[in-house]
Amino acid sequence: MVVDIPLAPARHPLRRLLADRWAVAGGATxxxxxxxxxxxxLLSSVEGHDPYTYDLSALDDSGKPLGRGGGISGDHxxxxxxxxxxxxxxxxxxxxxxxxLVGVGATLIAVxxxxxxxxTAGYFGGWxxxxxxxxxxxxxxxxxxxxxxxxxxxxxxxxxxxLLLVLVIGLFGWPGIARVVRGQTMALKQRTFVVASAALGAxxxxxxxxxxxxxxxxxxxxxxxxxxxxxxxSEAALSFLGVGVPPPTPAWGRTIGEAIAWVQTDPMFLxxxxxxxxxxxxxxxxxxxxxxxxxxxxxxxx
Amino acid sequence: xxxxxxxxxxxxxxxxxxxxxxxxxxxxxxxxxADPARLxxxxxxxxxxxxxxxAFMGYDKPWLQQYLDFLGGIFTGRHFGAGQAAVDxxxxxxxxxxRLNEPVTQLIGERAPVTFSIAVGAAVLWLLLGVSxxxxxxxxxxxxxxxSAMVFSTIGVSSxxxxxxxxxxxxxxxxxxxxPVGGYxxxxxxxxxxxxxxxxxxCVLALxxxxxxxxxxxxxxxxxxxxxxxxxARAKGLRERRVIGRHGxxxxxxxxxxxxxxxxxxxxxxxxxxxxxxxMQGLGALLIEAVGTxxxxxxxxxxxxxxxxxxxxxxxVDLVYGVLDPRVSR
Numbered sequence: 021m022v023v024d025i026p027l028a029p030a031r032h033p034l035r036r037l038l039a040d041r042w043a044v045a046g047g048a049t050x051x052x053x054x055x056x057x058x059x060x061x062l063l064s065s066v067e068g069h070d071p072y073t074y075d076l077s078a079l080d081d082s083g084k085p086l087g088r089g090g091g092i093s094g095d096h097x098x099x100x101x102x103x104x105x106x107x108x109x110x111x112x113x114x115x116x117x118x119x120x121l122v123g124v125g126a127t128l129i130a131v132x133x134x135x136x137x138x139x140t141a142g143y144f145g146g147w148x149x150x151x152x153x154x155x156x157x158x159x160x161x162x163x164x165x166x167x168x169x170x171x172x173x174x175x176x177x178x179x180x181x182x183l184l185l186v187l188v189i190g191l192f193g194w195p196g197i198a199r200v201v202r203g204q205t206m207a208l209k210q211r212t213f214v215v216a217s218a219a220l221g222a223x224x225x226x227x228x229x230x231x232x233x234x235x236x237x238x239x240x241x242x243x244x245x246x247x248x249x250x251x252x253x254s255e256a257a258l259s260f261l262g263v264g265v266p267p268p269t270p271a272w273g274r275t276i277g278e279a280i281a282w283v284q285t286d287p288m289f290l291x292x293x294x295x296x297x298x299x300x301x302x303x304x305x306x307x308x309x310x311x312x313x314x315x316x317x318x319x320x321x322x
Numbered sequence: 323x324x325x326x327x328x329x330x331x332x333x334x335x336x337x338x339x340x341x342x343x344x345x346x347x348x349x350x351x352x353x354x355x356a357d358p359a360r361l362x363x364x365x366x367x368x369x370x371x372x373x374x375x376x377a378f379m380g381y382d383k384p385w386l387q388q389y390l391d392f393l394g395g396i397f398t399g400r401h402f403g404a405g406q407a408a409v410d411x412x413x414x415x416x417x418x419x420x421r422l423n424e425p426v427t428q429l430i431g432e433r434a435p436v437t438f439s440i441a442v443g444a445a446v447l448w449l450l451l452g453v454s455x456x457x458x459x460x461x462x463x464x465x466x467x468x469x470s471a472m473v474f475s476t477i478g479v480s481s482x483x484x485x486x487x488x489x490x491x492x493x494x495x496x497x498x499x500x501x502p503v504g505g506y507x508x509x510x511x512x513x514x515x516x517x518x519x520x521x522x523x524x525c526v527l528a529l530x531x532x533x534x535x536x537x538x539x540x541x542x543x544x545x546x547x548x549x550x551x552x553x554x555a556r557a558k559g560l561r562e563r564r565v566i567g568r569h570g571x572x573x574x575x576x577x578x579x580x581x582x583x584x585x586x587x588x589x590x591x592x593x594x595x596x597x598x599x600x601x602m603q604g605l606g607a608l609l610i611e612a613v614g615t616x617x618x619x620x621x622x623x624x625x626x627x628x629x630x631x632x633x634x635x636x637x638x639v640d641l642v643y644g645v646l647d648p649r650v651s652r
Contacts, residue, residue, distance in 0.1 A: 166624065166628040174621075302477070
C-alpha cells in the first residue's frame with residue numbers, strides 16, 4: 021500500500037528549486053554552456069580562429085606551443101594545441117557542441133527505452149515483468165565499456181561515428197531509469213484513483229496516457245537530468261580512449277587523451293578541456309539533485 | 323540447506339544468463355562484420371587462399387556451428403587447421419588470434435594481472451574510504467565534517483577518473499616527484515615497485531568512486547539510526563561504538579553490497595581507463611589494439627571474458643548478500 025503523504029509546505033516546485041542556491045548555480049551554468057555550444061562558431065570568430073586550421077608558427081621545433089601557459093595570448097585565449105597549433109579556445113567551445121549533442125541524444129534514447137520498459141513491466145507484471153527485470157538487472161551490471169569499444173571494430177565505416185556513439189551509449193544507459201519507473205508504476209497501480217479508473221472500465225491506453233504518464237513525469241524529468249552527465253562522461257571516456265568521436269571533430273575527451281603526452285611540458289592543454297568537462301558534469305549533477313529535491317520532497321536529503 | 327538451494331538457483335540463473343549473453347555477443351560480432359578470413363588472408367588474396375584461410379579458422383562453417391564450436395572450446399579446447407600448420411588452443415579456449423599467433427586465453431592471462439591489480443586495490447580502498455566517511459558523516463550529522471564530506475562527494479561524482487589521474491601525475495609525479503608517473507611492475511618481479519606504481523592509480527579510482535558510497539552509506543546510516551532497535555540497543559546501555567559498528571553497520575552494508583555488485587562492470591571500465599592514463603599495458607590496451615587491427619577473435623574473446631567475469635563476480639556478491647541478510651535466501 022502506498023500512503024499519500026501530504027506535502028508539508030505546499031509550495032510550487034519551481035519556487036523550491038529557485039530557493040536552492042546550488043541548483044540555481046548549476047542551472048545557470050548549464051544555460052551558459054548551452055549558449056556557448058549554440059554560439060560556438062560566433063565565439064570563435066570573435067576570437068578570430070576556427071578549430072581546424074593548423075598554425076605551425078605558434079609552435080617551437082619540438083611541437084610545444086611558444087609563449088607562457090601553452091601559448092596563451094590576446095590572439096589565442098586558451099593557447100594552442102601542441103604539434104598542430106590549432107586554437108584551443110575554438111576547440112573547447114566547439115567541443116561543447118559535441119558533448120552536449122551526444123549527451124542529450126543518448127539520454128533521450130535511454131529515457132525512451134527505460135520508460136517503455138519500466139512502464140510496461142510495472143503495468144503488466146507477471147512473466148513479462150520477470151523477463152524484463154532480469155534483462156534490466158543484467159544490463160545494469162554489464163561491462164558496457166568493453167562492449168562499446170569492441171563494437172567500434174565492426175561498425176561500418178560509412179555509418180556516422182557520432183550517431184553510432186549516441187545509439188550505443190543510449191542503448192546501454194536505460195536500465196537505471198527502467199528500474200525506477202517500474203517501481204513507481206507498481207506503486208501507482210495501487211493508488212485509489214488508478215484502481216477506480218480501472219474499475220470504471222478504462223482501457224490500457226487511456227490509463228497509461230491519463231494516469232500513469234502524467235504522474236511519472238516528474239520522476240522521468242529528474243532521472244533524465246541526472247542521466248545526462250553520465251552520458252557526457254561516457255562519450256568523453258570513449259573519446260579519451262581513442263574510440264569515440266574521430267578527429268578532426270573537436271571533443272573534450274579526445275583532447276584530454278592527447279594531453280597525456282604533454283602533461284609535464286604543457287599542462288594548460290589538459291586544464292582547459294578538463295575544466296570544461298568537469299564544469300558541465302558538476303552543473304548537471306547539482307541541477308539534477310536540486311530538481312529531485314524540488315519535485316519529490318519525499319526523497320529530499322535529510 | 324536453504325542457503326544451498328538459494329545458491330543452486332542463483333547458479334542456474336547465472337549459467338543461463340551467460341549462455342544468452344555469449345550467444346548474442348557471438349551473433350553481433352560474427353554476423354555483422356566483414357569476413358574475418360579476408361582480413362587475415364594477406365596479399366595477394368586469391369580466392370583459393372581466402373577459402374584456405376577460411377577453412378583453417380573455421381569460418382567456412384555455418385555461424386551457428388561456429389558458435390557451438392566456440393562454446394565447446396571453452397570447456398574442451400580446440401584445434402585449428404591440420405597437419406604441420408595446425409595450432410592448438412587449450413581449454414578454456416576463448417578463441418585464437420591468428421594475427422598474434424596466440425590463444426586469446428593466453429593473451430588475456432598475460433594482461434589481466436595489470437588490470438586486476440588496479441581494480442582490486444582500488445575497490446578495497448574505495449569501499450573502506452566510502453563506508454567509513456559515510457558513517458562518520460552520518461554520526462556527526464550537520465557538522466562541518468558532514469558538510470565537507472558531502473561537498474567532496476558531489477565533486478568526486480562529477481570528476482572523470484582520467485582527469486583526476488592526469489592531475490595526480492602532474493602534481494605527485496612530475497612536480498613533487500613522489501611516485502612514478504606510469505608503467506607497471508609485476509608483483510612477482512618486485513612487490514615494492516608493484517605497490518609503488520599502483521599507489522596513485524588506486525587513490526585516483528578510489529577517491530572518485532568512494533564519493534558515491536559515502537553518500538549512500540550516510541543516507542542509509544541516518545535511516546538505520548532512527549530505527550527502534552537502535553534505540554533499544556542504546557537503552558540497554560550498549561556503548562555507542564558497538565551500536566553503530568554492530569547493529570548499524572550490518573544493515574548499512576546490505577545496500578552497499580548491492581550497489582557494489584552493480585558497479586563491478588564500472589570497476590572494470592574504470593580500470594581500463596586508469597591503465598591508459600598511467601600507460602600500463604593491461605586488458606584495455608589489448609582490446610584497443612585488437613580494435614585497431616580488427617583482430618576479431620581477440621575482440622569477441624575479451625568481450626565475453628569481461629561479461630563472464632562480471633556475471634560470476636555478481637554471483638559471488640549475491641552469496642555475500644545472502645550471508646549479510648538472511649531474509650534473502652529464504
